[in-house]
Amino acid sequence: MSINEQTILILSYEEIPSFIGLTTRIINIAKALNEKGIAVELAAPNYRKGKSGIDIINDLKVHQISMPKFFRKYQIPILTRIAFVIFYTFFVITHFFKQRIKFRYVQSEQIYPFWASYCLSKIWNTTLILDDPAMLEFFVEDKLGGKTLTGKTLKVLISAFERFSMKNADYIVCSSKRSLDYFMKKLNHFRDKFVYLPNGVDEKEFCCTDRTESKNRLFFNCSLPYYQNMAALKNVLLITGFLDQHEFREYSLEIVVNNIAPLPEDMKEEIESNPRIFIRSAVPSLVPHLQEADVVLFPYETGHYTTAGSRLKALEALSCGKIVFSTPEGVDGIDSLVHGKNFILCQNVETMMVELLRFLSEGEYCSNTSKDIRTGARKLITEKYAWSKLLEKYDIPLLSLKALPKTK
Numbered sequence: 208m209s210i211n212e213q214t215i216l217i218l219s220y221e222e223i224p225s226f227i228g229l230t231t232r233i234i235n236i237a238k239a240l241n242e243k244g245i246a247v248e249l250a251a252p253n254y255r256k257g258k259s260g261i262d263i264i265n266d267l268k269v270h271q272i273s274m275p276k277f278f279r280k281y282q283i284p285i286l287t288r289i290a291f292v293i294f295y296t297f298f299v300i301t302h303f304f305k306q307r308i309k310f311r312y313v314q315s316e317q318i319y320p321f322w323a324s325y326c327l328s329k330i331w332n333t334t335l336i337l338d339d340p341a342m343l344e345f346f347v348e349d350k351l352g353g354k355t356l357t358g359k360t361l362k363v364l365i366s367a368f369e370r371f372s373m374k375n376a377d378y379i380v381c382s383s384k385r386s387l388d389y390f391m392k393k394l395n396h397f398r399d400k401f402v403y404l405p406n407g408v409d410e411k412e413f414c415c416t417d418r419t420e421s422k423n424r425l426f427f428n429c430s431l432p433y434y435q436n437m438a439a440l441k442n443v444l445l446i447t448g449f450l451d452q453h454e455f456r457e458y459s460l461e462i463v464v465n466n467i468a469p470l471p472e473d474m475k476e477e478i479e480s481n482p483r484i485f486i487r488s489a490v491p492s493l494v495p496h497l498q499e500a501d502v503v504l505f506p507y508e509t510g511h512y513t514t515a516g517s518r519l520k521a522l523e524a525l526s527c528g529k530i531v532f533s534t535p536e537g538v539d540g541i542d543s544l545v546h547g548k549n550f551i552l553c554q555n556v557e558t559m560m561v562e563l564l565r566f567l568s569e570g571e572y573c574s575n576t577s578k579d580i581r582t583g584a585r586k587l588i589t590e591k592y593a594w595s596k597l598l599e600k601y602d603i604p605l606l607s608l609k610a611l612p613k614t615k
Contacts, residue, residue, distance in 0.1 A: 505537025
């Protein structure tokens with residue numbers, strides 16, 4: 208039987224669809240490349256199906272790799288990840304062997320699917336791309352320290368795996384300048400492999416509406432239980448508490464998360480006890496929720512060491528022409544942001560409380576200044592962070608991509 212050769216395969220370690228920035232990035236890359244006529248397919252673990260298969264999601268072909276359910280049921284730090292890598296690699300190779308197809312480019316989304324991607328690239332003798340490598344060694348050293356036996360062991364293992372992946376990847380695509388600088392300094396002899404491709408947004412999907420009136424609708428969305436997002440959500444509740452303490456109750460807050468289950472009981476109780484706060488999980492699309500909002504909050508704290516590039520949540524809010532209140536950390540990695548021109552910068556959460564209260568109580572949303580900010584936010588996306596613009600840089604790692612046969 209002959210083997211059908213396709214163009215690009217992107218391997219994810221998170222389910223598709225899911226409510227996190229990782230899958231948003233690869234779906235947007237795939238959709239934008241498909242629009243250019245370049246065939247892209249995705250592969251992702253699936254814990255619900257009994258056997259592997261192929262689904263069409265967001266007009267993309269997704270190879271659903273069936274995985275044992277205990278990976279979702281039993282989350283044992285480190286051990287679960289190691290077991291996942293072993294099982295996922297085996298099931299991915301088995302799936303594509305049965306499908307009798309191969310790809311000219313294999314892309315690993317972060318390092319967890321790298322073993323599977325590496326094995327496929329060797330079997331198919333094809334180009335291997337590592338996208339968005341996380342600074343895991345730095346994270347382990349910062350969180351666990353280098354003095355304990357666990358910390359030392361993890362640091363050595365992760366360092367070895369990072370070097371292996373950097374050595375064997377043909378191209379390494381970084382979504383943040385922070386991670387690009389980190390890896391290029393640490394692995395200087397591999398510097399010719401590195402390419403910078405920031406996160407972007409589908410400006411056609413995340414578009415503005417004609418609504419001009421304000422109802423003081425606040426919005427926040429995140430994936431749980433990531434510690435940075437959990438801390439930001441706590442800050443959002445501190446902000447609404449501040450509004451209530453100052454007897455300003457003419458607002459509503461919508462919170463959208465991937466999964467409510469990780470929320471601590473005290474946070475659930477606080478949300479449920481406030482009639483102005485609504486929480487939803489796993490919504491089909493963020494777009495209608497963002498479009499209904501007036502102000503989007505990003506009260507993130509410092510210490511975002513494992514940044515996966517410019518925050519997609521902020522880019523999506525800006526693309527919808529929203530008033531964005533953010534700390535510096537909340538818009539980390541987004542260039543050309545100017546306070547008062549396309550967003551409102553607050554140096555810390557306490558400042559955000561005061562500025563938001565003033566903004567809402569004085570009806571600033573309908574002012575000419577706010578209209579200019581909303582216009583500036585949308586303009587920033589269409590000129591710099593739309594995938595239609597960013598994708599021009601994606602031809603760098605793929606080199607001969609323009610010469611490849613186009614899809615029908």
